[in-house]
Amino acid sequence: xxxxxxxxxxxxxxxxxxxxxxxQTGALVQPLVQSTTFVNEAVGVSKGYxxxxxxxxxxSALEAQLGALEGALPAVCFGTGLAAETALFLSLxxxxxxxxxxxxxxxxxxxxxxxxxxxLGIQGAFVDSSDPENVRKALRPNTKLIFIESPAxxxxxxxxxxxxxxxxxxxxxKVAVDNTFLTPVIQRPLDLGVDVCVYSTTKHxxxxxxxVGGSVVSRDAELLERVRFIRxxxxxxxxxxxxxxxxxxxxxxxxxxxxxxxxxxAVAKALRANPHVARVNYPGLDDFPQRELAExxxxxxxxxxxxxxxxxxxxxxxxxxxxxxxxxxxxxHLGSVETLLTxxxxxxxxxxxxxxxLKVGITDGLIRVSVGIEDAPDIIADLEHAIALAHEVPAKxxxxxxxxxxxxxxxxEVEVAV
Ligand code: PLP
Numbered sequence: 001x002x003x004x005x006x007x008x009x010x011x012x013x014x015x016x017x018x019x020x021x022x023x024q025t026g027a028l029v030q031p032l033v034q035s036t037t038f039v040n041e042a043v044g045v046s047k048g049y050x051x052x053x054x055x056x057x058x059x060s061a062l063e064a065q066l067g068a069l070e071g072a073l074p075a076v077c078f079g080t081g082l083a084a085e086t087a088l089f090l091s092l093x094x095x096x097x098x099x100x101x102x103x104x105x106x107x108x109x110x111x112x113x114x115x116x117x118x119x120l121g122i123q124g125a126f127v128d129s130s131d132p133e134n135v136r137k138a139l140r141p142n143t144k145l146i147f148i149e150s151p152a153x154x155x156x157x158x159x160x161x162x163x164x165x166x167x168x169x170x171x172x173x174k175v176a177v178d179n180t181f182l183t184p185v186i187q188r189p190l191d192l193g194v195d196v197c198v199y200s201t202t203k204h205x206x207x208x209x210x211x212v213g214g215s216v217v218s219r220d221a222e223l224l225e226r227v228r229f230i231r232x233x234x235x236x237x238x239x240x241x242x243x244x245x246x247x248x249x250x251x252x253x254x255x256x257x258x259x260x261x262x263x264x265x266a267v268a269k270a271l272r273a274n275p276h277v278a279r280v281n282y283p284g285l286d287d288f289p290q291r292e293l294a295e296x297x298x299x300x301x302x303x304x305x306x307x308x309x310x311x312x313x314x315x316x317x318x319x320x321x322x323x324x325x326x327x328x329x330x331x332x333h334l335g336s337v338e339t340l341l342t343x344x345x346x347x348x349x350x351x352x353x354x355x356x357x358l359k360v361g362i363t364d365g366l367i368r369v370s371v372g373i374e375d376a377p378d379i380i381a382d383l384e385h386a387i388a389l390a391h392e393v394p395a396k397x398x399x400x401x402x403x404x405x406x407x408x409x410x411x412x413e414v415e416v417a418v
Contacts, residue, residue, distance in 0.1 A: 017068025081200025083236035084214030095121030104152035165193030203335030260305030320390035334370035
């Protein structure tokens with residue numbers, strides 16, 4: 001791999017960084033190496049690969065590409081984002097250790113900490129990291145890691161990454177950022193002083209909903225060696241085909257994120273103007289509460305494809321909107337070329353207790369939108385139509401209409417498990 005590629009702009013780096021034509025065949029695109037094992041030329045002599053649980057040439061191509069994209073060492077790639085997080089936690093934490101986390105992070109991370117790591121004697125403390133002082137106050141002598149996500153999922157609340165990195169450095173505690181939402185194209189936590197980034201590459205990085213994966217990216221060789229060792233021991237490496245698809249996805253990442261961001265801003269403005277929408281959370285809006293931080297922390301005037309909004313009418317109205325949208329799909333996913341809708345209280349955050357959800361702003365009527373790269377007017381038209389249907393005053397059933405006068409034939413209300 002040509003890891004010494006001179007970095008130019010983000011698109012040039014995404015297409016060429018860390019990658020070079022196959023030296024054996026001249027293939028411009030990195031080959032897919034599906035082999036589980038690799039032949040030794042003699043005892044103790046190999047071409048650097050032994051067995052695909054430990055490393056694989058196609059996975060290495062993705063690792064070099066992701067490292068180059070972030071001005072870092074080659075990444076360590078995993079079968080999923082949560083496998084990457086698990087390996088990172090196991091690399092840095094042991095029984096008796098303490099980790100401070102942002103309180104509005106991905107629900108799967110909360111579940112991992114509260115229901116798996118706690119059983120191994122690792123304690124997690126969740127704090128509102130939008131005020132970095134809360135992170136500093138939560139540190140204990142046994143704190144070994146600070147783990148934050150910015151923007152938070154799904155409220156879009158930001159954390160000042162540079163300020164938290166300084167707190168970690170001063171205390172000798174490693175700082176990790178889940179940078180899945182913005183990717184290194186829009187936010188570069190390593191440049192802001194953090195030690196390590198973690199990604200669900202399943203999202204924007206692959207970008208087409210065809211490959212699950214995760215990565216750990218850092219400039220700290222010792223930390224990465226430990227993560228690689230944990231991966232070998234626990235077997236979480238990404239499959240070659242998923243890595244190959246992800247290499248292809250990364251090449252258009254900067255291009256896609258520009259379009260995701262432009263579309264998200266247009267959608268956010270349209271939703272803000274809608275009388276049936278109580279609140280829109282998008283860092284690109286001029287009335288976003290942390291606007292100054294968004295402008296300072298996000299690159300290129302871009303703020304990504306994720307936003308959330310509160311529909312008037314609570315859970316019932318939100319469910320109607322979600323059931324009425326046609327172009328936008330209702331899924332537990334984000335960061336793909338298609339526009340994707342999620343109802344956090346019944347989907348991604350269903351496991352999070354309601355009081356905790358309400359405390360961090362995840363209300364029953366909140367809808368998360370991962371704005372795709374379709375034409376913005378089409379996305380807006382679909383959402384506006386769905387919102388209008390949710391607020392339509394139902395026509396009074398006529399006594400003589402239909403087989404049962406509109407009673408038994410009427411569509412049942414959907415129950416919401418909040
Ligand atoms: N981090 C964030 C911000 C996510 O949204 C997700 C998944 O939705 C993950 C991590 C976990 O990634 P994966 O689903 O690839 O395990």
